[in-house]
Amino acid sequence: MTDTITHDDLVEAWPLLDTTERLQAVALLPRPEAEDLFLTLPTRDQAELVVNMEPAERRMWLRLLAPDDVADLLQEAPAEDRAALLGLLDPATRGEVTGLLAYAEDQAGGLMNPHYARLRPEMSVAEVLAYLHRFAREHSDGVYYAYVLDADLRLLGTVSFRELFAADPLQRVRDVMRPDPVTVPENLDQEEVSKLFAAHHFLALPVVDALGRMKGVVTIDDVVDVVREEATEDIQKIGGTEALGAPYLAVGFPSMIRKRAGWLSALFLGELLTATAMGRYEDEIARAVVLALFVPLIISSGGNSGSQATTLVIRAMALGEVGLRDWWRVIRRELASGLVLGCILAVIGLVRILVWQSVFHAYGTHYALVAATVGLSLIGVVTFGTLAGSMLPFVLRRLGFDPASASAPFVATLVDVTGLVIYFTVASVVLRGTLL
Amino acid sequence: MTDTITHDDLVEAWPLLDTTERLQAVALLPRPEAEDLFLTLPTRDQAELVVNMEPAERRMWLRLLAPDDVADLLQEAPAEDRAALLGLLDPATRGEVTGLLAYAEDQAGGLMNPHYARLRPEMSVAEVLAYLHRFAREHSDGVYYAYVLDADLRLLGTVSFRELFAADPLQRVRDVMRPDPVTVPENLDQEEVSKLFAAHHFLALPVVDALGRMKGVVTIDDVVDVVREEATEDIQKIGGTEALGAPYLAVGFPSMIRKRAGWLSALFLGELLTATAMGRYEDEIARAVVLALFVPLIISSGGNSGSQATTLVIRAMALGEVGLRDWWRVIRRELASGLVLGCILAVIGLVRILVWQSVFHAYGTHYALVAATVGLSLIGVVTFGTLAGSMLPFVLRRLGFDPASASAPFVATLVDVTGLVIYFTVASVVLRGTLL
Numbered sequence: 001m002t003d004t005i006t007h008d009d010l011v012e013a014w015p016l017l018d019t020t021e022r023l024q025a026v027a028l029l030p031r032p033e034a035e036d037l038f039l040t041l042p043t044r045d046q047a048e049l050v051v052n053m054e055p056a057e058r059r060m061w062l063r064l065l066a067p068d069d070v071a072d073l074l075q076e077a078p079a080e081d082r083a084a085l086l087g088l089l090d091p092a093t094r095g096e097v098t099g100l101l102a103y104a105e106d107q108a109g110g111l112m113n114p115h116y117a118r119l120r121p122e123m124s125v126a127e128v129l130a131y132l133h134r135f136a137r138e139h140s141d142g143v144y145y146a147y148v149l150d151a152d153l154r155l156l157g158t159v160s161f162r163e164l165f166a167a168d169p170l171q172r173v174r175d176v177m178r179p180d181p182v183t184v185p186e187n188l189d190q191e192e193v194s195k196l197f198a199a200h201h202f203l204a205l206p207v208v209d210a211l212g213r214m215k216g217v218v219t220i221d222d223v224v225d226v227v228r229e230e231a232t233e234d235i236q237k238i239g240g241t242e243a244l245g246a247p248y249l250a251v252g253f254p255s256m257i258r259k260r261a262g263w264l265s266a267l268f269l270g271e272l273l274t275a276t277a278m279g280r281y282e283d284e285i286a287r288a289v290v291l292a293l294f295v296p297l298i299i300s301s302g303g304n305s306g307s308q309a310t311t312l313v314i315r316a317m318a319l320g321e322v323g324l325r326d327w328w329r330v331i332r333r334e335l336a337s338g339l340v341l342g343c344i345l346a347v348i349g350l351v352r353i354l355v356w357q358s359v360f361h362a363y364g365t366h367y368a369l370v371a372a373t374v375g376l377s378l379i380g381v382v383t384f385g386t387l388a389g390s391m392l393p394f395v396l397r398r399l400g401f402d403p404a405s406a407s408a409p410f411v412a413t414l415v416d417v418t419g420l421v422i423y424f425t426v427a428s429v430v431l432r433g434t435l436l
Numbered sequence: 437m438t439d440t441i442t443h444d445d446l447v448e449a450w451p452l453l454d455t456t457e458r459l460q461a462v463a464l465l466p467r468p469e470a471e472d473l474f475l476t477l478p479t480r481d482q483a484e485l486v487v488n489m490e491p492a493e494r495r496m497w498l499r500l501l502a503p504d505d506v507a508d509l510l511q512e513a514p515a516e517d518r519a520a521l522l523g524l525l526d527p528a529t530r531g532e533v534t535g536l537l538a539y540a541e542d543q544a545g546g547l548m549n550p551h552y553a554r555l556r557p558e559m560s561v562a563e564v565l566a567y568l569h570r571f572a573r574e575h576s577d578g579v580y581y582a583y584v585l586d587a588d589l590r591l592l593g594t595v596s597f598r599e600l601f602a603a604d605p606l607q608r609v610r611d612v613m614r615p616d617p618v619t620v621p622e623n624l625d626q627e628e629v630s631k632l633f634a635a636h637h638f639l640a641l642p643v644v645d646a647l648g649r650m651k652g653v654v655t656i657d658d659v660v661d662v663v664r665e666e667a668t669e670d671i672q673k674i675g676g677t678e679a680l681g682a683p684y685l686a687v688g689f690p691s692m693i694r695k696r697a698g699w700l701s702a703l704f705l706g707e708l709l710t711a712t713a714m715g716r717y718e719d720e721i722a723r724a725v726v727l728a729l730f731v732p733l734i735i736s737s738g739g740n741s742g743s744q745a746t747t748l749v750i751r752a753m754a755l756g757e758v759g760l761r762d763w764w765r766v767i768r769r770e771l772a773s774g775l776v777l778g779c780i781l782a783v784i785g786l787v788r789i790l791v792w793q794s795v796f797h798a799y800g801t802h803y804a805l806v807a808a809t810v811g812l813s814l815i816g817v818v819t820f821g822t823l824a825g826s827m828l829p830f831v832l833r834r835l836g837f838d839p840a841s842a843s844a845p846f847v848a849t850l851v852d853v854t855g856l857v858i859y860f861t862v863a864s865v866v867l868r869g870t871l872l
Contacts, residue, residue, distance in 0.1 A: 011635070015757070039637075040635060040636055040637055132601065133601055133602065144580070144639075161597060161598075162572045162597075163572075165568065165569055165572050166569065166572040194660075197657075197660060198660060198661065198664065199447070199476060200476050201475075201476055201657045202657075203580075203639065203656070203657070220639070220656050220657060220660065221633075221637045221638075221639070221656060223660060224630075224633060224634060224656065224659060224660055224663060225634065227660060227663045227664055227667070228634065228663055228667070228755070231663070231664070231667030231670075231671070232751055232755065234667075234671065235667070235670065235671055235674060235747055235750075235751045236747060236748065236751060238671060238674060238675065238747065238844075239674065239743050239744055239746070239747020239748065239751075239844060240740055240743050240744050240747070240844075241744045241747070241748065244748070247752065247755070247757040248748055248749070248751075248752035248757050248758055249752070249757060249758060249762065249765065250757075253769070253772065253773075256769075256773060257773060257776050257777065260741075260744050260773065260777060261776075261777055261780050263744075264737075264740055264741060264744065264777055264780070264781065265780060265781065265784060267736075267737075267740050268733075268737055268740075268781050268784055268785070269784070271732065271733045271736050271737060271740075272733060272784075272785075272788050274732035274733050274736070275729050275730055275732075275733050275788075278728060278729040278730075278731075278732065279729055279798060282725055282726075282728075282729065285721070285725050285728050286725045289718055289721050289722045289725075289728075290718075292714060292718075292721050292725075292728040292731070293711050293714040293715055293718065294711055294714075295714075295728070295731055295732060296707065296710035296711070296714065296731060296732070296735055296852055296856065297704075297707045297708060297710050297711050299732055299736075300703075300707045300710070300735075300739075300845075300848065300849065300852055301700075301703075301704055301707060303736075303739070303845070303848065304676055304700055304703050304704075304707075304845040304848070304849070305696075305700060307675050307676050307843075307844055307845050308675055308676050308677045308696050308699075308700065308845075310675070311671055311672060311674065311675020311676070311677070312672065312675065312677065312680070312684055313684070314671075315668055315671045315672060315675075315684075316683065316684035316685070319664070319668065319683070321451075321683040321684050321685060321686075322684055322685060326685065329685065333689070333692075336689065337689075337692060337693060337696065340693050340697075341693065341696060341697055341700055344697050344700070344701060345700065345701065345704050348701060348704055348705070348708075349704070349708075352708050352711075362715060407743075408674075408675060408676075408743055408844040408845070409736075409739070409740040409743050409744075409844070412736065412739065412740070412848070413736065413740070416732055416736055420732065
């Protein structure tokens with residue numbers, strides 16, 4: 001009912017606005033609300049705003065961010081703008097950001113904040129609280145833990161804000177701290193970092209180098225983003241595309257085509273083998289056209305059961321529920337699953353053929369043999385699809401690839417070709433002397 | 437080298453141990469380490485231990501947990517053990533746990549902890565710090581924020597521990613707090629809760645009822661689990677199974693078969709339509725067996741492009757990047773993508789047919805018409821697959837179903853039947869008067 005824009009309105013409308021509108025909207029907001037909004041935006045949107053601002057304005061916005069967030073923003077900004085943006089920082093922050101940029105974006109070092117509350121073991125709790133009082137005023141990022149380091153910057157222990165607060169002010173920090181803390185090696189992959197957080201339920205974990213020296217802190221709010229990002233990548237790979245790396249509607253059309261056409265063409269080249277396989281059975285099809293009718297049914301049943309198996313195993317691997325050493329347990333389980341599922345589908349298929357035969361006389365005099373061919377092939381194809389789908393992620397991982405590349409369409413393609421061979425082999429045995 | 441077991445050894449070996457071994461191992465650990473381990477275990481494993489302990493021991497372990505974690509544990513325990521376990525709690529906690537159990541597990545109310553630091557607006561910062569000092573001693577869960585309530589328990593504002601710590605001790609809380617905090621309605625679905633956390637980067641959010649009265653606090657470490665769980669469910673549905681709801685190796689064989697056989701049979705019933713469709717074209721196949729050779733290629737290309745599109749749209753919806761109102765943008769985008777991708781595959785297919793023809797003379801005198809049929813059909817089938825795959829999640833969501841049910845195999849099945857119709861229709865037009 002008013003024509004002033006509020007923070008909440010803007011959050012609501014944000015995804016629909018283009019760059020110019022976003023800049024105007026942020027300029028219209030009262031300063032503190034604009035800053036709140038800016039701090040909660042995804043890195044991509046922060047970069048979009050800062051890059052498109054007047055040079056005079058950029059500095060102020062950039063300085064709102066913690067060094068790890070500045071480093072992330074720079075990685076989203078066009079390469080030609082990076083040096084100019086770095087130049088806007090004060091020398092100390094610039095040094096920290098440059099240090100962070102040396103880490104790959106998906107390593108613990110690339111996620112961490114180099115600022116943390118550093119304590120000496122002989123400080124008293126009262127001294128620590130006075131120090132944290134100053135530290136909390138200077139650093140807008142949350143302080144959950146303080147870190148006790150020796151003279152060589154090696155991490156001795158951690159102490160939570162809450163524990164300090166509940167402790168006797170005269171105690172020494174070394175007597176209050178938790179020794180032997182869980183630490184994150186600076187080169188650890190972000191997916192592994194997120195598993196550490198899931199296993200330990202901490203709000204922040206210290207990052208250390210190979211010598212045990214403290215480098216910074218990874219906080220759990222960054223990990224929520226990592227978990228979401230990694231799941232998105234896996235889902236997109238399972239669906240048979242490259243990971244988009246950006247929101248669906250934000251990906252340009254040429255880039256969208258590139259990320260899909262590669263896999264789709266590779267799968268198509270694989271599927272061309274089905275034409276070759278079918279070509280080998282051309283005579284059989286000419287003699288018994290009824291065989292051709294069940295080709296789509298047979299191969300898609302293999303593909304569907306393979307999709308199921310591969311997706312379950314990929315996800316179980318990503319969650320750390322299944323490791324390479326479990327391959328034998330998985331193979332036994334999936335062999336049994338494949339046989340049972342294949343039998344279920346075979347029964348449904350037999351019933352369908354017998355009913356159609358009795359109603360429409362659709363499959364000729366040798367309908368019983370045709371039904372037997374279809375039923376046996378279904379058991380074979382579903383069992384093979386299930387086994388192939390469940391083992392492919394193990395093979396990929398063993399070879400050093402991402403198991404999520406065993407996409408549902410990839411498994412389906414693999415199983416299609418084999419499914420045809422199984423089907424026509426069964427047919428040549430069952431129908432020899434009658435239809436073939 | 438020693439025969440004592442450590443906390444770290446046990447964490448390492450944990451997934452390989454059965455229930456009896458886990459109980460023994462926990463009993464062998466020094467008490468504080470055993471408690472640390474217990475607190476970091478997944479709820480399922482906590483429940484397994486407690487349920488299988490001597491009744492005399494259960495009480496102590498149960499009382500280590502915060503009320504929201506006890507409620508989660510009870511939901512994992514067999515129904516017949518629940519009342520006995522509830523009876524072990526002190527009356528106050530029992531009341532809280534019973535209250536939490538009334539919420540569905542996947543609602544904000546089911547995630548929240550009913551304990552939080554409650555402040556009156558007229559308290560001074562010094563009074564608050566003294567109160568929090570006591571509160572922190574009594575509650576092992578982290579305290580990140582304190583909540584300022586009026587006399588009717590309505591939430592007026594929040595203040596972070598850090599802010600209190602940096603404030604002047606003589607100020608009133610009402611002057612330090614942040615008014616109008618972001619709140620979570622008690623019935624909000626957990627997936628929406630996780631989006632609120634992703635949008636705001638808070639460590640904890642207050643849960644309120646319809647009247648704005650504070651009910652408890654959801655903390656970000658619970659949200660990490662939710663994000664992971666929801667992604668797992670979506671991935672499993674995209675792969676064409678029901679969500680397992682438990683780790684892969686922990687699901688019993690009969691239950692595993694049940695969760696897979698349902699969808700697989702449903703898809704099979706759908707695929708049976710391909711046999712019907714093929715039956716309608718039996719005469720065409722008999723006259724031109726060469727047509728049958730490309731059936732697997734055509735339908736799987738439609739299935740693969742449909743998988744890509746549906747997976748991208750499902751994930752974009754789950755992340756809130758695409759909403760129902762965006763259907764028109766998506767349809768235009770996917771129509772264009774489908775046409776371009778279809779043309780790419782058609783070109784590859786044409787090259788393949790022409791090369792095979794010139795080398796093997798594989799496709800007879802009318803090979804050019806066969807190539808044209810395959811090429812045109814690929815464009816049609818891939819475009820249709822892409823459109824169907826991208827729109828199905830919209831249709832499902834509009835009808836109130838989970839868009840993730842538009843699994844890759846479901847879309848592939850849908851597209852297989854249509855793909856056959858497209859292919860044989862194109863063939864009847866292109867080949868009329870020659871092969872047909």
